[in-house]
Amino acid sequence: MSTTTRLATTTGTPAGTAPSGHRSLLVKGRNARSRQVTNRIVDVVLTGAMLVALTPLVLILVEVARRGAGVIDWGFFTQPEPPPRREGGGYVAGFFGTAYIMLLAIVMAIPLGIATAVYLVEYGRGRLATLIRFFTDVMTGIPSIFVGLFVYGLLVVGWGQLQFGTFVASVAIAIMMLPIVTRSGEEMLRLVPDELRQASFALGARKWQTVLKTVLPAAGPGLTTGSMLAIARGAGETAPLLLTALGTHVMVTAFQGTPQGALPLQLYHGARQPFEAGIERAWGAALCLFALVLLLTILARWIGSRARVTAH
Structure with missing residues (x-):
């Protein structure tokens, strides 16, 4: 005899119906x-x-x-770019320029973005916080060429009169990275349990001590993930660099005042010219750039997954 039949026999209720009047989970609906x-x-x-x-x-x-794949070898990372007709050579100026620009952009964008996120979560109230969130959301979706045009008009030929160079290029990339760091940082900080804050206050810590020694370490993996994604976004930008770095085929160590090379710029210029050798180098640069962005994204996801495992 089945379970539902026994239940109906002993309780006097219809088959599939529990004494309370609810249908048994063992009975499938029509x-x-x-x-x-x-x-x-x-x-x-x-x-x-x-x-x-x-x-x-x-x-x-x-x-x-x-x-x-057939273009990439050790010389591709260490040799300058030859004339477009000539085979061989590399994009050393682009790799060096991208690293230089991104280093400055990271220094500018990540601390400011995390500080803004801390303000929004821990201190921000009222219209000012709402206004910051609004403009951060707007900046997230703004076309990158507008950022390059803004920096060009303000710093390159406008008020700053700084001309093309590494610094103005890093400012443009930092502006692109800033909203990503801010919004992701805000979400990560909101995930920190309030119990940790209350426990810190109960031990006599001040607000700034709680934020610095409790909240930020707890949200550290998430902040790192957001920062890595912002770096991946900034490393692949081309449009802002066209109006700020301008580009060059030689290594430039000057901080400002001299056009700076970048991997996306060399890829762009190489793909536009008609010679097969130059186009092949552009394909190699595209593969390197793709691998860099993919590596940063995977690393960010790995850090985030490790943080969730540690939390559980």
Whole structure:
């Protein structure tokens, strides 16, 4: 005798109905079969949509790897770019310029972005905090060429009169990174339990001590993840650099006043010219840039996953 039959016999209630009047979980509804079919159809549709969405990315990755892998060797990272017709050479100026610009941009954007996030979560109240959040959201979606045009008009030829160079390029990239660091940092700080803050206050710590020694360490992995994603975004930007760094084929160590090279700029100029050797070098630069962004993104995800495992 089944469980539901015994239940009906002993309690006098209809089969599949508990003494309280609720249906037993062991009994399937009349439309259970149709729900299963609908669920399978939806799974197939969503899986197909995911595969369609991934297809362009896979094709781009395969094509960039196929065209660029044969160009990359040690000389590609250490040699200057030759004339477009000549084979060989490398993009050492672009690698050095990108590292130089990103180092300055990181120094400017990440501390300021995290400080802004701390203000919004721990101190910000009223209209000022709302205004900061609004402009941060607007900056997240603004086209990068507008940022380059703004820095160009303000610092390159406008009020600053600084001309093209490393510093103005790093300012433009920092502006692109800042809203990402701020918004991600704000979300990470909000995830810190209030119990940690209350415990710190109970031990006699001041507000700034609680933020510095309790809140920030607790949110550290999340802040690191957001910062890595911002760096990945900034490293691949081209439009702001066209109006600030300008670009060059030689290594430049000057802080400001001399056009600076960058990997995205050399890729852009190499892809525009008609000579096969120069185009092949551009494919190699695209593969290096893609690998750099992918590495930073994977590292950010790994740090975030490790943080969740540690928290649990």
